[in-house]
Amino acid sequence: MTKTEDLQLRIYCTGVGGQGTLLATRLLGEAAMAAGYPVQVAETHGMAQRGGVVESTVVLGSLASPIISLGEADILLGFEILETFRSLNRCHARSLVITNTGVNVPYTVAIGQSTYPPVAQMLDLLKAHTGRLFALDANTLAQQAGSALAVNMVLLGALISSGRVPFSVETFTEIIATRTPKAHLEANLRAFHLGREAAAALA
Amino acid sequence: MHPLLAGQPGEKRLLLGNEAIVRGALEAGVAVATQYPGTPSSEIGDRFYQISRETDLYFEYSTNEKVALEVAAGAAASGLRVLCAMKHVGVNVAADTLMTLAYSGVRGGLVLVSADDPSLFSSQNEQDNRYYAKLSGLPMLEPASPQEAKELTSYAFQLSEELALPVILRTTTRINHSRGVVVLGELKPRVRQGHFAKNPFRYVMVPAVARQAHSILLDQQAKAAAVAETCGLNTVQGRGPWGIVSSGVSAAYVTDAIADLGIGDRVSLLKLGFTHPLPVGLIRDFLSSVEKVLVVEELEPYLEESVRAIAAGLQQPPPIQGKGPRLFSRLFEYHPGLVRQVVATYFGVPYTPPTPLDPAALLGRPLPERPPNLCPGCSHRATYYAVKIALRDLGVEGIFPTDIGCYTLGLLPPLSMADYLLCMGSSVSTAAGIAMATDQKVIAFIGDSTFFHSGIPGLIDAVHNRHNFLLIILDNGTTAMTGHQPHPGVTPPPPGYGGQTIDIFQVVQALGVEQVKLVNPLQYRLTLAAIKEAVAADGVRVIISRSPCVLYLQRLGQKKRAKTFVVGPECRDCRHCLDYFGCPALQPPLEGEGPLTIDETLCNACGFCLQLCEKKAIRAKSTKGS
Numbered sequence: 001m002t003k004t005e006d007l008q009l010r011i012y013c014t015g016v017g018g019q020g021t022l023l024a025t026r027l028l029g030e031a032a033m034a035a036g037y038p039v040q041v042a043e044t045h046g047m048a049q050r051g052g053v054v055e056s057t058v059v060l061g062s063l064a065s066p067i068i069s070l071g072e073a074d075i076l077l078g079f080e081i082l083e084t085f086r087s088l089n090r091c092h093a094r095s096l097v098i099t100n101t102g103v104n105v106p107y108t109v110a111i112g113q114s115t116y117p118p119v120a121q122m123l124d125l126l127k128a129h130t131g132r133l134f135a136l137d138a139n140t141l142a143q144q145a146g147s148a149l150a151v152n153m154v155l156l157g158a159l160i161s162s163g164r165v166p167f168s169v170e171t172f173t174e175i176i177a178t179r180t181p182k183a184h185l186e187a188n189l190r191a192f193h194l195g196r197e198a199a200a201a202l203a
Numbered sequence: 204m205h206p207l208l209a210g211q212p213g214e215k216r217l218l219l220g221n222e223a224i225v226r227g228a229l230e231a232g233v234a235v236a237t238q239y240p241g242t243p244s245s246e247i248g249d250r251f252y253q254i255s256r257e258t259d260l261y262f263e264y265s266t267n268e269k270v271a272l273e274v275a276a277g278a279a280a281s282g283l284r285v286l287c288a289m290k291h292v293g294v295n296v297a298a299d300t301l302m303t304l305a306y307s308g309v310r311g312g313l314v315l316v317s318a319d320d321p322s323l324f325s326s327q328n329e330q331d332n333r334y335y336a337k338l339s340g341l342p343m344l345e346p347a348s349p350q351e352a353k354e355l356t357s358y359a360f361q362l363s364e365e366l367a368l369p370v371i372l373r374t375t376t377r378i379n380h381s382r383g384v385v386v387l388g389e390l391k392p393r394v395r396q397g398h399f400a401k402n403p404f405r406y407v408m409v410p411a412v413a414r415q416a417h418s419i420l421l422d423q424q425a426k427a428a429a430v431a432e433t434c435g436l437n438t439v440q441g442r443g444p445w446g447i448v449s450s451g452v453s454a455a456y457v458t459d460a461i462a463d464l465g466i467g468d469r470v471s472l473l474k475l476g477f478t479h480p481l482p483v484g485l486i487r488d489f490l491s492s493v494e495k496v497l498v499v500e501e502l503e504p505y506l507e508e509s510v511r512a513i514a515a516g517l518q519q520p521p522p523i524q525g526k527g528p529r530l531f532s533r534l535f536e537y538h539p540g541l542v543r544q545v546v547a548t549y550f551g552v553p554y555t556p557p558t559p560l561d562p563a564a565l566l567g568r569p570l571p572e573r574p575p576n577l578c579p580g581c582s583h584r585a586t587y588y589a590v591k592i593a594l595r596d597l598g599v600e601g602i603f604p605t606d607i608g609c610y611t612l613g614l615l616p617p618l619s620m621a622d623y624l625l626c627m628g629s630s631v632s633t634a635a636g637i638a639m640a641t642d643q644k645v646i647a648f649i650g651d652s653t654f655f656h657s658g659i660p661g662l663i664d665a666v667h668n669r670h671n672f673l674l675i676i677l678d679n680g681t682t683a684m685t686g687h688q689p690h691p692g693v694t695p696p697p698p699g700y701g702g703q704t705i706d707i708f709q710v711v712q713a714l715g716v717e718q719v720k721l722v723n724p725l726q727y728r729l730t731l732a733a734i735k736e737a738v739a740a741d742g743v744r745v746i747i748s749r750s751p752c753v754l755y756l757q758r759l760g761q762k763k764r765a766k767t768f769v770v771g772p773e774c775r776d777c778r779h780c781l782d783y784f785g786c787p788a789l790q791p792p793l794e795g796e797g798p799l800t801i802d803e804t805l806c807n808a809c810g811f812c813l814q815l816c817e818k819k820a821i822r823a824k825s826t827k828g829s
Contacts (some may be wrong), residue, residue, distance in 0.1 A: 002232060016573065017575070026217070026382065029217045029382050030217050031419075033215060033384055038384065039383070040348075040381060040382070040383050041217070041379065041380075041381060041382035041383070042381045043219070043380045043381070043382070043496035044380070044383075045242055045243060045325070045380050050575040050576060050577065050578060050609065050612060051573075051575055051576035051577075051578065051787055052574055052575030052576070052706070053573050062462070063459050064347075064348070064454075064455035064456075064458040064459050064536075065375065065452075065455045065456050065457070065459045065539040066377060066381040066382075066383070066452070067538055067539065068538075068560035069538045069539050069540025069556030070540065070557070071539065071540070071556075071558065071560070072539070072557060077306060079363050081575070082570065082571065082573075085562050085566075085570070086562055086570050087562075088560050088562040088565070088808075089222040089559045089560050089561060090370075091560060092333070092557060096424070103793075105790055105793065106571050106572065106573035106821075107576055107785055107787050108571050108572045108573065108574070109571045109793075110781060110785070110787070110789065110790055110791055111616065111781050111782070111785055112615055112778075112781070112791070113571070113572075113616075114569070114572070115571070116571060117566055117570065117571075121566065122566070123566045125562070125566065129560055129565065130569055141342075141600055144602055148804060157248075179406075188371070203789060
């Protein structure tokens with residue numbers, strides 16, 4: 001590892017199985033490695049992936065642990081607003097939260113066991129208790145980009161434009177270009193740039 | 204070329220721990236690999252399977268872990284280098300083999316990967332398999348990062364051949380499923396042609412041979428202990444008076460805790476990578492050099508017990524703690540904040556842990572849970588629905604022994620189709636036990652891969668001993684839960700797959716089951732009729748409920764979404780489909796009453812809801828152009 005500055009950055013990703021969180025963390029890991037940073041990524045596999053919550057982490061810099069304890073995430077990247085809110089316990093007062101405002105109704109709500117909290121209230125609480133909140137409708141932006149599956153690219157675009165991760169747009173577009181399937185490349189890059197622009201407009 | 208076969212020595216790759224294990228084996232010239240898939244070990248076999256398609260490396264998805272280890276043992280006895288991977292509970296299945304394989308030893312290097320699962324992310328228990336090393340007497344290595352996973356795997360082959368013993372590489376989920384930067388080494392050519400040199404007085408474990416073999420094992424263990432002292436995998440970092448002993452991913456948490464607390468000048472860390480036999484001399488010297496000791500290890504006090512025993516031989520042993528109140532738990536995996544806090548508490552370092560926010564408290568009510576669920580379009584849900592309706596119509600309560608696979612998710616409401624589960628294959632024989640002990644209707648569920656794995660002996664027992672239950676084999680053609688690995692009944696086989704397919708129906712008939720029926724669960728009426736008839740009958744009945752996994756078909760590119768479905772105004776909010784079926788694509792309005800909607804992004808177009816809707820409110824809608 002070539003970087004000498006004393007960077008430590010803990011990024012916590014959460015979403016619902018099938019939303020592409022694992023690809024997002026892997027790309028972040030690849031970008032970190034390409035930029036010369038030590039990096040650890042932890043993933044969820046197996047039973048938990050079947051429609052449940054999928055959490056993964058990217059830990060950059062001089063840290064050996066691949067996972068992130070409660071209250072210690074510097075960045076929370078949420079792919080679904082309820083799951084972002086559930087992971088508020090990973091955040092501290094200076095955390096950056098980037099979240100999709102899109103809703104994915106859990107079946108406990110569908111069968112009437114519980115009710116889905118109001119999105120506006122969850123956003124207000126996220127804003128009040130963390131350092132900074134970027135909330136964007138990543139589902140719609142992904143569809144605009146040409147692939148409903150590109151929610152992860154929208155959120156990565158927003159993350160890069162936040163200035164809180166030490167990679168350039170060029171590094172990251174190169175990673176997307178070389179590490180994602182060619183068939184989805186155009187839509188992925190469009191989604192990435194739509195996410196960047198949306199976050200820049202919020203900043 | 205497969206990515207794990209590419210790359211120059213010195214190149215850096217971001218590898219999953221499991222991929223690093225595969226790369227390490229390739230760098231050691233592994234020729235054969237075997238596995239029964241199981242989280243968190245599955246990607247090891249999957250990568251070997253891919254690699255076997257383009258090289259002469261032999262890989263098989265074995266029927267179960269015992270078979271996997273025996274195929275591996277035969278190949279290693281013939282002089283080849285072999286890796287055999289399984290999840291922690293898989294070692295229980297292979298344990299009979301393992302214990303005696305330790306006596307007979309190996310010629311070619313044999314590495315057994317035991318992937319443990321602290322916190323039970325995807326398992327039925329969180330047993331600590333380090334005790335298998337102690338029980339069998341075999342050497343054990345424990346990596347603390349993906350880089351170490353690669354290095355220790357390579358080294359394990361060398362060690363295995365030096366000692367002529369299998370070597371256990373013990374990992375945990377956080378190693379298997381973490382990605383880290385791994386520096387590649389050189390790939391070693393494979394020796395793929397073995398030769399079995401006859402030596403029955405080594406390899407045929409009759410008592411007279413085994414008595415000698417046990418003695419040889421103890422000699423080899425002593426050699427292994429000497430290697431553990433000097434191999435360089437057990438290291439002391441720092442020279443402070445506070446001693447910490449750790450291994451595996453816990454050692455990573457300790458490293459961060461020392462840096463976070465700024466106590467590097469006060470700590471000595473004994474980081475163990477070779478954890479059976481332990482380096483007694485090294486540990487004794489370490490204990491003599493420190494004032495007090497904290498042992499940091501997930502699950503059982505495996506290291507702590509040994510360190511205490513070694514300390515008992517010292518004149519002035521330092522205080523040693525690990526598990527206990529305000530210290531570490533024997534439950535679940537650890538994390539950086541926990542280890543930092545316990546280290547601070549034990550050594551009296553001022554430290555204020557963060558106070559995490561509580562989202563439910565901020566919101567003023569609990570958050571909706573999001574447990575894992577069967578996929579939209581899953582044929583298991585259709586089978587469960589038919590059983591629920593059959594029992595409702597017959598006015599009978601069913602007791603449901605179940606088994607291990609996606610269908611275990613039928614436990615949760617609204618399906619609630621699981622009453623008893625122990626381990627792979629247990630559904631069949633526990634059903635026999637419950638039915639024998641009670642007068643209740645017992646309906647057991649087992650998946651196709653699990654049936655081949657360990658369901659067959661139970662079914663033979665049931666026929667032979669004239670037990671009385673209905674067994675439903677949920678046959679979706681693949682090992683779905685762990686990532687769609689082929690099994691002996693794989694249908695359809697992945698393109699180019701060379702394995703011969705064995706038909707479950709014929710197997711069940713051949714076992715002597717007289718009442719056996721094959722149904723397609725997506726044909727609701729026929730399935731319901733077959734289940735009602737089988738529930739009402741006596742004796743051993745088997746229904747094979749066969750419909751390929753919808754995700755598997757999509758992955759093979761064989762599932763084209765031909766139709767979408769819409770809910771018409773006839774939907775009167777009766778909630779029957781939600782209360783009995785619970786497909787995630789069927790969504791009630793978020794607030795108030797009204798017709799359901801079908802989420803087209805989730806729907807996999809199985810067409811089952813159309814058959815079950817008692818109001819006939821769900822209709823197929825043709826897609827554009829058709």
